[in-house]
Amino acid sequence: MSQEAIWKRLVVGEESEVLLRNTMRRVAHGLSEMINQPITANMPRIKQIPIAQVGTNAGAPDAEMVGIYLRIEAGLRGQAIIILPLTFALNLVDLVMANPRGSSLSLGMVERSALGEVGNLTLSYFLNAVSTLMEEVEMLQPSPPVVMVDMLGAILNIIAAPAAFMSDSLLVIETIFQDVARSVWIRLWVLPDPTIDWTSLLP
Numbered sequence: 684m685s686q687e688a689i690w691k692r693l694v695v696g697e698e699s700e701v702l703l704r705n706t707m708r709r710v711a712h713g714l715s716e717m718i719n720q721p722i723t724a725n726m727p728r729i730k731q732i733p734i735a736q737v738g739t740n741a742g743a744p745d746a747e748m749v750g751i752y753l754r755i756e757a758g759l760r761g762q763a764i765i766i767l768p769l770t771f772a773l774n775l776v777d778l779v780m781a782n783p784r785g786s787s788l789s790l791g792m793v794e795r796s797a798l799g800e801v802g803n804l805t806l807s808y809f810l811n812a813v814s815t816l817m818e819e820v821e822m823l824q825p826s827p828p829v830v831m832v833d834m835l836g837a838i839l840n841i842i843a844a845p846a847a848f849m850s851d852s853l854l855v856i857e858t859i860f861q862d863v864a865r866s867v868w869i870r871l872w873v874l875p876d877p878t879i880d881w882t883s884l885l886p
Contacts, residue, residue: 686759689817690875694729694854703727706812707858710871713808714860717801718778722860722867730855731881737843737853741766741870744836749790751802751828752841755810758823760876762842763806767869769832772798774866784866795830802828809873846877854881 684692693699693706704726711724730740738744749772751765767775769790776787776794779801787794803825810823831838846853856873 684817686876687879689759689813690761690879692817693813694856694875694881702813702816703856705816706809707860709812709815710805710808710858711860713804714801714869717804718775718862718867719781720778720862720864722862725859727856727858730857731852732855733852734843734847734850738836738839740855741839741872742835744834744839746835747832748835748838749798750831750833750838750841751798751805752831752838753802753806753828754826755806755823756826758814759810762874763802763809763825764838764842764872764874765802765805765869766835766838766872767867771866771868775801775869778867790830790832798830799828802830805869805871806873809871842872842874846874850877853877854879 693702696702707724707727711722714722732740742748747769749767749769753763755761755763772790773787774784776797777784779797790798806825810825814823831841843853854875858871860869860871861867
């Protein structure tokens with residue numbers, strides 16, 4: 684199955700809603716095991732965002748956020764970015780490292796490494812679920828993660844700038860993950876290869 688066929692099956696195929704919901708449930712299950720407490724996923728949304736509006740589509744562009752950026756390089760082409768407020772990022776670090784809540788006060792090298800591992804495993808869970816649910820798809824692999832602390836607009840520009848040369852808009856698969864206590868809140872964007880033409884396929 685070609686990478687374009689995989690993306691189209693996930694996004695616009697007859698079973699896309701079920702595939703995406705099951706995929707994100709598997710991601711939530713993996714995250715739950717990672718931090719040893721339940722994580723839930725909302726219903727994934729498909730969004731087609733004009734390039735000019737990407738920086739404002741996930742909140743105030745001047746808000747300080749943490750971004751974990753990865754590329755999908757084997758089997759599929761695309762990008763993924765995890766976005767979360769700094770407070771939630773620090774809570775997540777404490778959970779991953781099994782520290783008492785409030786132990787992490789800033790994102791040093793160790794804390795960024797922990798968040799990078801969260802990003803790597805999150806996208807790996809997504810790609811492994813895609814491989815399993817579609818059966819004939821080969822194992823898919825993410826690139827090493829890049830962890831950024833910056834204004835939201837600057838973080839989102841990382842994904843918008845390269846795509847601007849190929850398309851007027853970005854197609855985004857968006858899911859929000861959070862724990863019951865709401866101490867962790869994560870926005871996941873998965874972006875198919877921007878060279879895929881969705882014009883005739885999306886409403």
